Amino acid sequence: MPLYDFECLRCQRQFEAFLKMRETPAALTCPECGAGNPRKLVTAFQTNAWSSFLDDMERRVNPQKFK
Numbered sequence: 057m058p059l060y061d062f063e064c065l066r067c068q069r070q071f072e073a074f075l076k077m078r079e080t081p082a083a084l085t086c087p088e089c090g091a092g093n094p095r096k097l098v099t100a101f102q103t104n105a106w107s108s109f110l111d112d113m114e115r116r117v118n119p120q121k122f123k
C-alpha cells in the first residue's frame with residue numbers, strides 16, 4: 057500500500073496518508089481542520105530512494121538473484 061504526501065488546501069497542513077488502489081484523495085480528510093480533497097504532493101525522489109534502498113537490501117539478502 058503506497059504512502060503519499062498530501063497538502064490541505066484550506067490550512068496548508070502537510071500530512072502523509074496511505075491510499076488504497078481505488079481510493080482518491082477526495083476520500084481523505086485533513087487531520088488538522090477536517091477539510092476534504094487534499095492536494096497530492098509529488099514524492100518521486102522519495103519513492104526512488106526507497107526503491108533503490110529495497111533493491112540494495114535484496115542484493116545483500118539474495119546475492120544470487122542478481123548475478
Ligand SMILES: [Zn+2]
Pocket residue numbers: 064065066067068069086087088089090091
Ligand atoms: Zn486542513
